[in-house]
Structure formats: C-alpha cells, structure tokens
Amino acid sequence: GDSVTQMEGPVTLSEEAFLTINCTYTATGYPSLFWYVQYPGEGLQLLLKATKADDKGSNKGFEATYRKETTSFHLEKGSVQVSDSAVYFCALKGNDYKLSFGAGTTVTVRA
C-alpha cells in the first residue's frame, strides 16, 4: 500500500538557518504530495502541495519539488524563523481519497 517515510526528528535550528526535511514515498500510480504543518496548540494546516512530477509547491518561504525519479518530496526553507517551530508532516494522496502521512518531524527554531 501507499506509505510515506520522513526524516526523524526532533530538529533544532538557530534562526536564519537552512532547513531540510526529507520525505520519500511509496505509491502506485501518480499520487499527489503534500506538506502539512501543525503549530503548537493548533490543528493541521496545509503548507504546500504538488500534484504531478516536477511540480514545485511553495508557501511562506517553504518549497518542495515532486521528484518521481527518486520518489521524494523534500521540504526546504532557506532562512527559518522562531515562528516556524512546529511539527511538519509529509503526506500523499494516492488513487483513492485517503491521506497517508509520515510520522512527523518536530522542528524547533531558537532565537
């Protein structure tokens, strides 16, 4: 079945550092890929998405490129802020309607 593997955390960074969270997937067909973010005390929010190979999703300075050849969708941000501290989830939607999530990566940004 469909599955998502993402980098284990926690990740602790200083402000303005570069952030990468690795995500790889296994799926049949052509899944859509997502990054969701969960800020402390809040619900899951869609951060960005990509629906086909080579698409780049971007939002709030975060980017991720759908790489079919490496089955990856790594999340990157060039300069993180304290407000980016959150749990980040990589997810895919395969041929049905369900989202399959990675385990989540906790990111803490220190001032």
Place this chain on the structure above:
Amino acid sequence: GAGVSQSPSNKVTEKGKDVELRCDPISGHTALYWYRQSLGQGLEFLIYFQGNSAPDKSGLPSDRFSAERTGGSVSTLTIQRTQQEDSAVYLCASSSLRGLAGYSYEQYFGPGTRLTVT
C-alpha cells in the same frame, strides 16, 4: 468562512465508558474524514464519508469504533468500551467535491479532540 469545528476539545473518560466525538465540516463540503493521531501510530485514517454513498470504514481499528453522518453534514465518531490504547487526538477533515473532474484533494482539518482514557 468558518472552518472545521470539533467538540469537545478535550475528553477524559474512564476505561470501559463510551464516548462520542463530534465534527462540523465546512459548509458545502460533501466529503468528511476522520483520522487519529497517536504517539505510537502517527496519523491514521479511520473512516470516510462522501455524500450519500456508503462510508469507507476500512481504517476503523475495531468494532468498538463507529461513525455516522447525519444529513450529509455533522458527523459523530463513537467509541464504545474505551480502552487506554484509544487515547489519542481524533482529527476530522472535510473537502469539497469538484464537479466531474473528481474530488478536490485538499482536506481541511479541524483542531481535533484529545481523548484520554484513564
């Protein structure tokens, strides 16, 4: 407009008791999903409703779990004879159906209900 709302936000119950969790989807969204977020299992799909179609219950972990959706809107997730391993955050999401092109894949999540079974 209003997002997905869930109630209660927190629920503490004793082992063996039944609990009901409620979800109000975004108005006009025809698809509704329940997920569970727990320390040991991450985020798991539980059940899916789409319009008047029979729900997909394939993710429900046991027959103690059931859900219904009344009038194509509000949904209730019921857990009977709760066990400690049921402790988790239960998340509801909804999405819209986009015409003949198929389902909108963007799911909007509620804040969740944190269930603690003592």
